[in-house]
Amino acid sequence: MAPLLSVRDLVTVFESKTRPVQAVDSVSFEIREGEVFGLVGESGCGKSATCRSILRLFAGAPARITGGTIEFAGRDLTCLSEAEMTRVRGREIAMVFQDPMTSLNPTMRVGDQIAEGLIRHESIGRRAARLEAIELLKQVGVPSAEQRLDSWPHEFSGGMRQRVLIAIALACRPKLLIADEPTTALDVTIQDQILKLILRLREQYGMSVLLVTHDLGVVAQTCDRVATMYAGRIVETAETPSLFARPLHPYTIALLNSLPGGKKRSEPLQPIGGAPPNLADPPPGCRFHPRCSIAVEACRSTAPALLPVDAPHRVACLRRGAEPS
Amino acid sequence: MIVLRFVLLRLIQMIPALIGITIVAFLLLRVLPGDPASLLIGARGSTEEVEALRHQLGLDAPLWQQYLTFLGDMANGSFGQSITQRRPVATVVLERLPPTLVLIAYSTVLAIILTVPLAMLAAVRRNSWIDFAIKAVFVVAMSMPPFWLGVLLILLFGLKFPIFPVSGYGEGVFGHLWHLFLPAFVIALGTAALTIRSLRSSIIAVRTADFIDTARAKGLPENAVLRRHVLRNSLISTISVLSVHTSWIIGGTVVIEAVFALPGVGDLLVTSIFTRDYPVVQGLTVTFAALVMLISLITDVAYAAVDPRIRLE
Amino acid sequence: MTTTITETPTASPRQRRLPRLNPPLTAGLAMLVILLAAVLLGPLFSPYDPLKVDFAEALRPPGAVHWFGTDNLGRDVLTRVLAAGLVDLQIATVCVVLPFLIGSTVGAVAGYFGGLTDRILMRIVDILWAFPFYVLVIAIVGTLGPSTGNMYLAFTLVVWISFARIVRGEVLSVRQSEYVMAARLLGYSHLRIILRHVLPNAITPAIVYAMADVVLTILAVTALSFLGLGVQPPTPEWGVMIADGRNFIFDAWWISTFPGFAIIYTGIAFTLLGDGLDDLLRPKG
Numbered sequence: 015m016a017p018l019l020s021v022r023d024l025v026t027v028f029e030s031k032t033r034p035v036q037a038v039d040s041v042s043f044e045i046r047e048g049e050v051f052g053l054v055g056e057s058g059c060g061k062s063a064t065c066r067s068i069l070r071l072f073a074g075a076p077a078r079i080t081g082g083t084i085e086f087a088g089r090d091l092t093c094l095s096e097a098e099m100t101r102v103r104g105r106e107i108a109m110v111f112q113d114p115m116t117s118l119n120p121t122m123r124v125g126d127q128i129a130e131g132l133i134r135h136e137s138i139g140r141r142a143a144r145l146e147a148i149e150l151l152k153q154v155g156v157p158s159a160e161q162r163l164d165s166w167p168h169e170f171s172g173g174m175r176q177r178v179l180i181a182i183a184l185a186c187r188p189k190l191l192i193a194d195e196p197t198t199a200l201d202v203t204i205q206d207q208i209l210k211l212i213l214r215l216r217e218q219y220g221m222s223v224l225l226v227t228h229d230l231g232v233v234a235q236t237c238d239r240v241a242t243m244y245a246g247r248i249v250e251t252a253e254t255p256s257l258f259a260r261p262l263h264p265y266t267i268a269l270l271n272s273l274p275g276g277k278k279r280s281e282p283l284q285p286i287g288g289a290p291p292n293l294a295d296p297p298p299g300c301r302f303h304p305r306c307s308i309a310v311e312a313c314r315s316t317a318p319a320l321l322p323v324d325a326p327h328r329v330a331c332l333r334r335g336a337e338p339s
Numbered sequence: 340m341i342v343l344r345f346v347l348l349r350l351i352q353m354i355p356a357l358i359g360i361t362i363v364a365f366l367l368l369r370v371l372p373g374d375p376a377s378l379l380i381g382a383r384g385s386t387e388e389v390e391a392l393r394h395q396l397g398l399d400a401p402l403w404q405q406y407l408t409f410l411g412d413m414a415n416g417s418f419g420q421s422i423t424q425r426r427p428v429a430t431v432v433l434e435r436l437p438p439t440l441v442l443i444a445y446s447t448v449l450a451i452i453l454t455v456p457l458a459m460l461a462a463v464r465r466n467s468w469i470d471f472a473i474k475a476v477f478v479v480a481m482s483m484p485p486f487w488l489g490v491l492l493i494l495l496f497g498l499k500f501p502i503f504p505v506s507g508y509g510e511g512v513f514g515h516l517w518h519l520f521l522p523a524f525v526i527a528l529g530t531a532a533l534t535i536r537s538l539r540s541s542i543i544a545v546r547t548a549d550f551i552d553t554a555r556a557k558g559l560p561e562n563a564v565l566r567r568h569v570l571r572n573s574l575i576s577t578i579s580v581l582s583v584h585t586s587w588i589i590g591g592t593v594v595i596e597a598v599f600a601l602p603g604v605g606d607l608l609v610t611s612i613f614t615r616d617y618p619v620v621q622g623l624t625v626t627f628a629a630l631v632m633l634i635s636l637i638t639d640v641a642y643a644a645v646d647p648r649i650r651l652e
Numbered sequence: 653m654t655t656t657i658t659e660t661p662t663a664s665p666r667q668r669r670l671p672r673l674n675p676p677l678t679a680g681l682a683m684l685v686i687l688l689a690a691v692l693l694g695p696l697f698s699p700y701d702p703l704k705v706d707f708a709e710a711l712r713p714p715g716a717v718h719w720f721g722t723d724n725l726g727r728d729v730l731t732r733v734l735a736a737g738l739v740d741l742q743i744a745t746v747c748v749v750l751p752f753l754i755g756s757t758v759g760a761v762a763g764y765f766g767g768l769t770d771r772i773l774m775r776i777v778d779i780l781w782a783f784p785f786y787v788l789v790i791a792i793v794g795t796l797g798p799s800t801g802n803m804y805l806a807f808t809l810v811v812w813i814s815f816a817r818i819v820r821g822e823v824l825s826v827r828q829s830e831y832v833m834a835a836r837l838l839g840y841s842h843l844r845i846i847l848r849h850v851l852p853n854a855i856t857p858a859i860v861y862a863m864a865d866v867v868l869t870i871l872a873v874t875a876l877s878f879l880g881l882g883v884q885p886p887t888p889e890w891g892v893m894i895a896d897g898r899n900f901i902f903d904a905w906w907i908s909t910f911p912g913f914a915i916i917y918t919g920i921a922f923t924l925l926g927d928g929l930d931d932l933l934r935p936k937g
Contacts, residue, residue, distance in 0.1 A: 071555050074547040097560070104558030111556075116549040120648060121571045130567070131557035166647040182557065359779035367788075368795055482919020484871050486878050487894050487912035494901045587868075590786030594875045608787065609879055612794030624791050628782040 017044035018087060018222050019068070019190055025081035026060075026067045035294045037063035039246035040082070042320070045190065050216060050223040052237035052254070054230060054269070056290050060246040061226045062112075065192045068224075069103055070096075087189065105135040108183035112195040114175035118167035124151075124178050125163035131185045150181040153218075155211060173204035177211065184215060191216075192224045197232065209236055230273050234258060239326070242266045245291050245301040248320060252327040262329040264306045300332065308333050342640060349636050356632065364624040365409050368617050369402065396422075396617075409621075418625070419618040423611075428622035432604060436626070438508045438519075439603035442526070442592055443634075445519050449527035450534060454577075457531070458538035459565060465543060473535065481532040485525045485591060489598035492521050506600040522599040526591055530584070537580040541573040548572070575646045582638035586631045677928025683921035691737035700728035702735040702888045711904045721906040723896060729906060733914050736888040741918075743800060743883070744869045747807035752862050754808060755815025756855065760846050762816065763823030763854075774820070777813045785810055789872060790881060798881045803873065811865065815858050822854035829853075856933045863926030867919045874915055890915050 026038035037060045045051045053061045066072055067079055068091065084091040091102065103109075111117045119127055128150055129143035138146070144163070151159035154177040167175060176196060183191055193212060197205035213236055216223050225237060233240050233254060241251040242263060250263040261267045268286045288305035291297050297304055303313040312332055320330040376393040377384065393399045397408055412419040417427035424431055461470045493505040509518030545551065546569055554568045555561075593605030600606070604623055611619040643649045673681075695702065700718075706726035714721040720729035762773040780788075792806035826832060827850065835845045874891030876882035883889040885896065890911040897907025 069556060071552050073549070073552050100558045100560045102558070103556055109552075109556040111549055111552060113549055117553045119550045119554065119568050119572070121575075121646060122568070127553075130554075130559065134558055134563075168648050179553065182553065185557075356779055356782060359775070360782055363779060363783070367791055478920055478923055479916055482867055482871075482916045482923060484874055484878075484891070484894070484912060484915050486875055486891075487908065487915065490894060490898050490901060490908050491905075491912070494905060498902050586781070586784045590784030593784075593786045593790060594879065597879055608790060609881075612790060612881065617795075620791055620794065624783065624787060627784050627787040631782050631784055 016088070018047045018049075019045040019224070020085040021064075021068070021082070022085070023082035024064065024067060024079065024084065026063050027078050027080050028063070028072075029076040029078070030294065033294050036296075037077070037246055037293055038067060041243070041246075041248055042082075043241050043248060043251060045222050045224060047189075047222055048216070048220055049238045050213070050225055050236055052233040052240035053224065053226045053243060054228065054233055054240060055243035056228060058290055058293070059243045060293070061243050062194055063246075064243070065109070065194055065224055065226055068192065069107060069109055070099055071103075071109070101135075104131045104183075104188070105186045106188055107190045107192065108186070108188040109192040109194065110176070110179050110183050110196050113199045114172050114179055115199065117179055118170075118175055120167055122167075123164050124167060124170070127167075128178070128182050128185055131182060135186045146185070147181070150185055151178070153184070153215070154178070154181045155207075156181070172200055173208065176200060176204075176208055180208075180211065180215070184219065187219055188221060190222045190224065192226070194226045195228070196225075198228070205232075212236070230258075230269055242269070245296055246293055247301065247330065249302065249331070250327075250329045251320070256327050260327075262323060262327070262334050263302075263331050264308055264333070265302050268305075300330075342643075345643075346636065346640065349639070353632055353636075357629065360628040361410065361413065361625055362406070364621050364628070365406055367624065368621055369398075369405065413625075418622040421616055421619050423614050423616045423619075428618050431619060432607070432622050432626055435602060435604045435607045437603075438515075438601050439592055439596065439605060441515055442519055442523055442596070442601065442603060443589060445516065445523040446526035446530065446588070446592075449523050450530035453527060453531040454534040454538055455570070458535045458542060459570070461535065461539045462542035462546070463565070470539075473539075477532040477535050480528045483528070485529055486594050486598050488525050488528070489522065489595060492525065493598075496521060508602055519601070522595045522601060525595055526588065529591060530581070530588055533584055534577050534581060538573055538577045541576045542569055545569050545572045571645060575642070578638060578642050578645060582635055582642075585634045585638065589627065589631055589634070674928050674931050676924045677932060680921050680924030680926075680928050683917065684925065687737065687741075687918060687921060691734050691741060694734035695731060695738075698728065698731040698734070700731040702727060702732045703886055711900065713904070714906050720910045721904065723893075723907045724900055724904070729893075729910055732888040732893060733890070733910050736890045736893060736911060737914060737918070739883060739887060739889050740870060740873060740915075743803065743873050744866055746804050747811070747869045747873065748862055748865050750804060750808040751811035751865075752815050752858065755812035756819045756851070756858055758812065759816035759819030759821075759858075760823050760851055760854065763820040764827055764842070764846055764850055766824075766827075770820075773816070777816055780810070780813050783810075785868075786872065786875070789876065790879070793876060793881045798876075798884060800883060803876065803882055807869065807872075811869075814861065814865070818858045818861055819851075819854055822857055823850055826850050826853045860926055860930045860933065863922050863929060866922040867926075870915060870918055870922075874911075 021044065022042050024038050024041045025036065028035045028037050039060070041060070041064055043051070043053075053064065055061050063077070066077075068084055068086075070079070070091070079092055082092070086102070086107065091099070094102065118124065125144060125147050128147040129140065132138060132143040132146055133140065136143075148159045148163055151162060156162050156174060156177050162170075167178070170178065180196075191212070196212065197208050200208060209232060212223060212225075215221075223236075225232070227233060237254050239251070239253050240257050241248045242257075242265060243249065244265050250257070250261070250266050257266065258270070261270055265286075272285055286305060291301055291304070297314075298317075299315045300306070300309070300313045300318055303309040306313065310333065316332060318330045318332045320328050321334075322328045323334060376396060376398055377389050380388055380392060390399075397405055400408070409419070412428075416429055418429045418432070420426070421428050421431050457473050461473045464470050496503045497505040503520050504518045505521060507518050509515050542565075551564060551568055554564045559567070592603065593608055595601075596603045596605035597609050604626060608620065608623045608627075611617075611623065704727065706722075709718075709722050709726035710724055712718050712722040712726075714729075718728050718730070720733060722728055723732070758773055762770040788810045789803075789806045792809060793802050796802040796805065832845060832849050835849050873882055874889070874894070877889050877891030878895045879891075880895070883892055885892050893911040894908045897904065897909075897911075900907055
């Protein structure tokens with residue numbers, strides 16, 4: 015069966031005063047129906063830019079998709095006009111953003127913000143949309159939904175606002191939900207609730223989820239498959255159990271080592287040395303080589319391709335299979 | 340109900356400021372060098388005549404006693420007697436108030452009609468030729484003397500294209516709107532010069548806000564995003580710019596009324612200065628200050644209506 | 653026995669960077685230089701006297717002899733516009749500088765000492781704030797009688813509150829800074845601290861506002877003269893000229909039109925200067 019979303023060789027460039035920044039560099043991955051796919055990496059590695067490219071929403075930043083295809087349910091989204099994209103956004107693909115405190119319109123009642131997408135896409139009246147909005151608020155676990163419908167965003171806590179944002183995203187029963195760091199800005203206890211909510215709704219609605227996170231703990235808890243991004247490129251992709259059992263890319267290994275409880279042995283946590291590269295001027299060859307403990311001379315000049323190790327597990331590393339020193 | 344309580348509370352809080360305003364208006368005519376009585380009679384008057392007039396106007400009484408008389412006149416609602424019209428000041432002022440109120444409201448509406456589309460256009464087409472053109476036009480508008488523009492419009496519409504009347508107040512609602520169009524437009528242009536600038540930069544800032552991406556992600560087309568989400572949030576800062584300049588806008592009506600011969604309080608102020616009708620000047624000064632306070636109260640309510648995070652308390 | 657104390661306890665973060673001209677500032681300065689050259693030198697080179705009445709030459713339209721035409725008394729409009737420029741610029745300068753000095757001083761004192769002084773001064777400012785600018789100026793000039801001196805007094809009485817508000821706000825934030833604290837600990841006099849450490853760091857927004865205020869002041873001065881409450885004829889002044897030309901507006905549009913252009917030109921020059929200074933002086937970030 016064809017995957018729901020298939021991203022091929024995506025390149026996204028951000029214009030800047032000095033020189034253009036290639037935030038997404040030949041990224042390919044696919045998401046199957048009903049699957050939770052994780053995109054993991056440090057901040058600034060291009061994971062947000064990747065999922066913003068899918069919906070072509072760049073928060074007013076001067077960004078352009080310059081190459082590749084984004085095939086969704088049989089259509090290439092990169093070929094759609096802006097008007098056609100508005101029929102995809104919200105209806106077929108929805109998105110939840112990182113910061114619930116700033117992602118709701120402060121001057122609009124939450125009920126209206128939820129109903130807005132429904133009225134636009136489903137051609138239903140205000141009253142019907144309002145009833146639907148109450149139903150959605152119940153679904154995402156907002157207590158006394160009828161009363162809360164007419165509240166203002168500032169009357170909600172951060173966790174409750176994220177629930178509202180999820181309700182907005184789910185309003186038109188999209189086939190794919192993109193969640194860009196949906197729990198980063200929340201308290202740890204709330205984080206867990208929101209992740210469980212997303213998983214439950216995935217079951218209920220039968221949708222796929224693209225979950226962007228910097229937290230491998232979140233990945234382990236939620237994702238079916240996962241891709242690791244570094245400096246604009248995917249360096250490793252696998253089914254989640256396989257990635258945790260046998261990480262192959264030195265960057266993935268380093269990420270796992272910096273995770274509390276991620277290591278079975280009781281060794282101290284190891285932070286990753288060095289800093290991520292400047293994407294306006296990335297290092298040649300493998301972009302991780304300056305921070306890599308097992309890099310060899312060839313890593314400085316040859317960019318490794320993403321090659322399969324065993325069928326679904328693929329890695330972009332010249333030293334794959336080599337024991338870390 | 341909350342609005343009503345807020346308005347009442349604010350009106351009560353205004354009382355000390357209003358007392359301060361009456362003191363300033365009172366002192367204005369008494370502490371400054373120059374004697375109203377001798378100015379009124381002119382250089383040819385004899386000392387006896389001046390003294391008699393001083394007594395008639397109560398100017399020979401001690402200052403505190405004069406102030407009490409002034410307060411008493413305000414308390415009984417007359418605000419004193421007009422020297423030239425021999426009627427209570429309040430009556431004279433009240434019959435001249437409607438044209439000015441209509442002019443202020445009318446020009447504000449026109450300013451909004453000018454501001455919203457032009458600021459949106461300039462913000463959306465940021466740094467394009469149209470943005471620069473709008474900016475250039477309103478830098479000129481800001482430096483343009485309103486009375487001069489008024490004189491030119493009178494030339495243009497009085498002689499070349501007689502579509503709009505160039506003076507008077509007209510009859511009935513439509514008559515007022517028709518007669519007041521040119522003066523209201525002149526004031527609106529000056530106001531819009533300020534508000535377009537502020538709304539433009541505020542729209543540009545709001546368009547990069549996170550919640551705007553939420554709105555776009557719902558599948559709203561850009562013009563719906565602008566109308567439903569950007570505009571309202573951008574208006575918040577523009578309303579505060581407008582409220583800071585309220586007093587300037589109200590003051591501007593004085594000159595415009597004189598140019599277009601409108602029977603409003605501004606025109607009355609200028610006439611009363613020339614006829615040296617000091618009780619009227621004094622009453623008008625208090626009226627204008629009260630008007631500024633009232634309008635700033637209205638802007639506060641508007642502010643709260645646009646931004647739900649502001650509580651009226 | 654003497655102890656040497658270093659002159660400045662901690663270097664005040666006064667802006668010492670080289671003034672780099674930005675486009676609005678350059679354009680504004682250029683326009684101002686041209687304006688000053690025109691009003692200062694123009695009347696010297698003009699063959700006409702701005703005050704001399706010549707009925708034979710009355711109401712001539714703009715042409716080769718009289719570039720801007722002549723008015724109803726046969727006076728050359730261009731010469732009068734330039735002569736009026738000098739008058740208006742002088743008045744505007746005084747009407748901005750006096751309130752600037754007084755308002756900044758009051759604002760600095762209120763902000764620096766705080767407490768009761770601050771509360772009383774700011775209460776006065778708040779009350780005066782409620783009066784529309786034009787109403788107060790017209791009432792004061794009207795009471796005193798129209799004259800240039802009375803205009804200075806009226807503008808000073810009315811406009812100082814704007815500068816006081818701005819400077820007070822700035823001083824409040826500077827007051828808490830380390831270098832002011834250090835100066836206080838060293839026992840410097842209040843006057844010296846205000847003059848040397850507080851004001852230099854708090855005056856920038858007031859200077860930027862002063863540029864905008866020049867524009868407002870020229871509009872107000874010309875408006876007052878237009879109403880007959882400011883400069884009196886026959887002294888050439890832009891507002892007076894517009895008022896004079898008003899009676900002949902249908903026959904001789906040029907008498908009122910050209911002084912208006914001069915006002916707009918001056919306004920744009922100072923608006924650009926203000927924008928440029930704002931960019932130049934305001935700390936980035």
